[in-house]
Amino acid sequence: MKFSADEIASVIQEEIKQYDSQIDVREVGTVLEVGDGIARVHGLTGVAAGEMVEFPGGIRGLAFNLEENSVGVIILGDFLKINEGDEVKALNQLLSVPVGPAVVGRVIDPLGNPLDGKGPISSNETRPVEVIAPGVAERKGVHEPMQTGIKAVDAMTPVGRGQRELVIGDRKTGKTAICIDAIINQKETGVKCFYVAVGQKDSSVAGVIKILEENGAMDYTTVIVAGASAPAPLQYIGPYAGTSMAEYFMWKGEHCLIVYDDLSKQANAYRELSLLMRRPPGREAFPGDVFYCHSRLLERSCKLNDELGAGSITSLPIIETLEGEVSAYIPTNVISITDGQIYLQPDLFFAGVRPAMNAGISVSRVGGDAQVKAMKNVAGGLRLTLAAFRELEAFAQLGTDLDAETQKNLDRGYRMVELLKQGQYKPLAVVDQIMLIYAGNEGFLDEVPVKNISQWEEEFLTFIHDKKSDVLQVLGDNLNDGKAMKSEEHETTQAVRAAIEEFNRSFKPH
Amino acid sequence: MAEQEIQHATVFDTDRQYLGDIYAKSLLAVSQESGNMDQVLEELDSFASAISKLDNVRQTLESPRVPTPHKVELIDKIANSAGCSDVFKRFLKVVVEKERFDCLSAIRHSAQRMHNEMSGKLEANVVTAEAIDDGLKSKIASQLSSHFGKDVMVTASVDPSIIGGMVVRVGDTVFDSSVANELSRVRHRAIDRAGQEIRKSLDRFAQE
Numbered sequence: 001m002k003f004s005a006d007e008i009a010s011v012i013q014e015e016i017k018q019y020d021s022q023i024d025v026r027e028v029g030t031v032l033e034v035g036d037g038i039a040r041v042h043g044l045t046g047v048a049a050g051e052m053v054e055f056p057g058g059i060r061g062l063a064f065n066l067e068e069n070s071v072g073v074i075i076l077g078d079f080l081k082i083n084e085g086d087e088v089k090a091l092n093q094l095l096s097v098p099v100g101p102a103v104v105g106r107v108i109d110p111l112g113n114p115l116d117g118k119g120p121i122s123s124n125e126t127r128p129v130e131v132i133a134p135g136v137a138e139r140k141g142v143h144e145p146m147q148t149g150i151k152a153v154d155a156m157t158p159v160g161r162g163q164r165e166l167v168i169g170d171r172k173t174g175k176t177a178i179c180i181d182a183i184i185n186q187k188e189t190g191v192k193c194f195y196v197a198v199g200q201k202d203s204s205v206a207g208v209i210k211i212l213e214e215n216g217a218m219d220y221t222t223v224i225v226a227g228a229s230a231p232a233p234l235q236y237i238g239p240y241a242g243t244s245m246a247e248y249f250m251w252k253g254e255h256c257l258i259v260y261d262d263l264s265k266q267a268n269a270y271r272e273l274s275l276l277m278r279r280p281p282g283r284e285a286f287p288g289d290v291f292y293c294h295s296r297l298l299e300r301s302c303k304l305n306d307e308l309g310a311g312s313i314t315s316l317p318i319i320e321t322l323e324g325e326v327s328a329y330i331p332t333n334v335i336s337i338t339d340g341q342i343y344l345q346p347d348l349f350f351a352g353v354r355p356a357m358n359a360g361i362s363v364s365r366v367g368g369d370a371q372v373k374a375m376k377n378v379a380g381g382l383r384l385t386l387a388a389f390r391e392l393e394a395f396a397q398l399g400t401d402l403d404a405e406t407q408k409n410l411d412r413g414y415r416m417v418e419l420l421k422q423g424q425y426k427p428l429a430v431v432d433q434i435m436l437i438y439a440g441n442e443g444f445l446d447e448v449p450v451k452n453i454s455q456w457e458e459e460f461l462t463f464i465h466d467k468k469s470d471v472l473q474v475l476g477d478n479l480n481d482g483k484a485m486k487s488e489e490h491e492t493t494q495a496v497r498a499a500i501e502e503f504n505r506s507f508k509p510h
Numbered sequence: 511m512a513e514q515e516i517q518h519a520t521v522f523d524t525d526r527q528y529l530g531d532i533y534a535k536s537l538l539a540v541s542q543e544s545g546n547m548d549q550v551l552e553e554l555d556s557f558a559s560a561i562s563k564l565d566n567v568r569q570t571l572e573s574p575r576v577p578t579p580h581k582v583e584l585i586d587k588i589a590n591s592a593g594c595s596d597v598f599k600r601f602l603k604v605v606v607e608k609e610r611f612d613c614l615s616a617i618r619h620s621a622q623r624m625h626n627e628m629s630g631k632l633e634a635n636v637v638t639a640e641a642i643d644d645g646l647k648s649k650i651a652s653q654l655s656s657h658f659g660k661d662v663m664v665t666a667s668v669d670p671s672i673i674g675g676m677v678v679r680v681g682d683t684v685f686d687s688s689v690a691n692e693l694s695r696v697r698h699r700a701i702d703r704a705g706q707e708i709r710k711s712l713d714r715f716a717q718e
């Protein structure tokens with residue numbers, strides 16, 4: 001294909017014809033010193049904190065520190081091209097990013113520049129990166145479920161729409177994996193997803209994008225990338241930019257899921273910026289306001305009330321701990337801000353328990369109200385079984401003889417742990433999860449050898465989906481019935497029981 | 511008044527600028543009390559530009575290794591031979607005693623600026639592609655004066671790269687009606703517009 005030069009010339013001609021000259025009034029300053037991604041600027045007397053400025057060559061900056069004699073600017077571009085004495089111009093607008101349907105399905109940097117080679121983001125709507133979170137009167141309680149498709153999470157630390165659930169653990173414990181599965185599971189729900197990669201290796205991010213594409217999740221997902229090689233300012237604003245893009249949909253009454261992978265790296269970027277700006281360092285050399293850096297970000301995830309359209313942003317911030325140290329500065333901060341945490345443990349991960357969630361210390365403080373009733377009914381039993389199991393497990397390792405009752409609890413615990421294992425990219429529908437957990441709770445797996453549990457699971461689900469669509473139907477219809485899967489007499493409970501019994505008669509472990 | 515030397519729009523050392531503001535403010539206050547502000551300012555102006563040409567003297571006065579009494583003595587000699595006012599002489603001695611002689615040009619700039627502010631004057635720098643004559647300069651000055659409601663003093667400079675028109679800078683605000691600026695704005699808008707049109711209908715621009 002070739003472009004017709006005449007046609008382009010006519011567009012430009014038109015533009016020139018319509019151009020009416022007017023005096024360009026601008027507020028300027030002069031670069032005093034520049035380096036490490038920041039510049040000190042003299043002048044710009046009327047500039048506000050958070051306002052954008054422009055260096056020669058169109059490089060953008062953000063007024064960050066307003067000092068008595070100078071302005072500290074963080075440079076959102078190549079600072080090597082900026083020289084001492086350059087003119088800096090105030091743009092009289094806050095840092096904004098393009099928002100709207102045009103960003104969906106794209107891979108972009110935190111300023112909205114495309115990184116996927118699919119051309120510019122053609123959106124005429126923008127939104128400031130820093131927005132004050134909605135106040136209490138504009139919100140309502142979290143009450144709808146945000147299914148992640150992961151058995152352990154949906155049963156024991158359920159997440160509701162508008163909730164902030166922290167995913168915390170050492171490196172390589174499956175933190176990213178959980179969030180990616182949660183995104184994949186939103187395929188038929190209409191939830192828009194945002195994956196903000198901060199300080200990640202570009203190869204890891206490329207891997208994530210590939211997986212999202214393979215699973216058809218890029219149709220409703222935006223990936224915002226400020227990788228490990230991106231300058232600190234971009235890593236710092238990435239999460240805010242992603243949230244602004246999600247807010248666009250929230251205010252339209254839609255639902256969003258946003259993953260911040262991860263906030264430890266963002267805190268490091270903020271520390272770098274602050275130290276370069278000569279702000280005084282505090283604990284672990286972080287600036288005093290690093291708490292505010294995360295609290296104002298996570299407060300923007302919320303559930304709007306009905307008058308405002310009842311939209312929501314659910315967030316899954318990730319924190320990477322060092323050697324399981326959850327009492328370090330940043331982890332404790334973010335734990336205290338979020339509505340619960342999913343704690344992933346390396347020893348579980350290496351023992352093959354994946355997802356490696358430690359059910360004992362993982363919590364969801366608000367998700368219970370959002371859990372479907374039928375799931376709530378079976379999940380209660382699951383928690384009790386696992387709690388009893390953890391106590392007994394220690395004894396069992398001593399090799400003492402155990403009475404029959406104890407041995408039975410122990411055996412069931414082993415099977416439950418096995419049942420909660422789940423491979424990657426295989427999110428399960430909530431009805432499937434309920435039936436599986438019910439089967440485990442009620443002892444239907446007691447006769448199945450532990451090593452055959454996953455075979456049982458797989459074959460049972462095939463059986464149900466192929467032959468028992470009526471059971472799925474009944475369970476689906478009664479998900480929010482308080483008695484479903486609780487009282488023996490309820491039609492749902494009976495249908496599920498009968499189906500499991502029927503399957504068990506024909507099940508052959510191999 | 512001493513001959514004009516190149517004045518930078520910006521002082522690159524903000525710490526000195528800050529000190530300059532403090533000393534200038536004090537000097538203006540004292541000379542206002544003694545009623546010879548204009549004279550003192552002129553003395554400061556000519557002293558600073560003379561000193562900037564006499565490297566030896568300047569270095570001696572700035573050096574922390576020369577004992578202060580020597581410097582004061584030197585100041586006395588210079589001031590007496592030049593017939594300086596008492597206020598200015600004492601001011602110089604204070605500056606030397608506080609080891610701040612290196613801030614002298616910052617003090618001079620600050621004093622000039624503050625004096626202009628006090629007397630309702632405004633400094634404007636006009637950049638044009640070609641040199642302008644005094645008639646045009648005073649015309650520009652009177653136009654600007656009526657726009658700002660202040661007595662505007664115009665300094666002119668030449669920069670051929672703006673092609674035509676003029677750029678007026680007052681404080682941190684720039685009024686830019688240069689041809690170079692207009693051209694770059696037209697360029698950006700044409701690129702934006704062409705990009706938009708191409709994205710809207712590729713067929714219109716494509717050739718087989």
Ligand SMILES: Nc1ncnc2c1ncn2[C@@H]1O[C@H](COP(=O)(O)OP(=O)(O)O)[C@@H](O)[C@H]1O
Nearest residue numbers: 170171172173174175176177354355422423424
């Ligand atoms: N449920 C799972 N089953 C099997 N492998 C998993 C599971 N979750 C994660 N993994 C694998 O573990 C490795 C580390 O996971 P990742 O999510 O990248 O960890 P993190 O984000 O905590 O560093 C990856 O290779 C991933 O494929």
Ligand SMILES: [Mg+2]
Nearest residue numbers: 175176177261
């Ligand atoms: Mg990861």
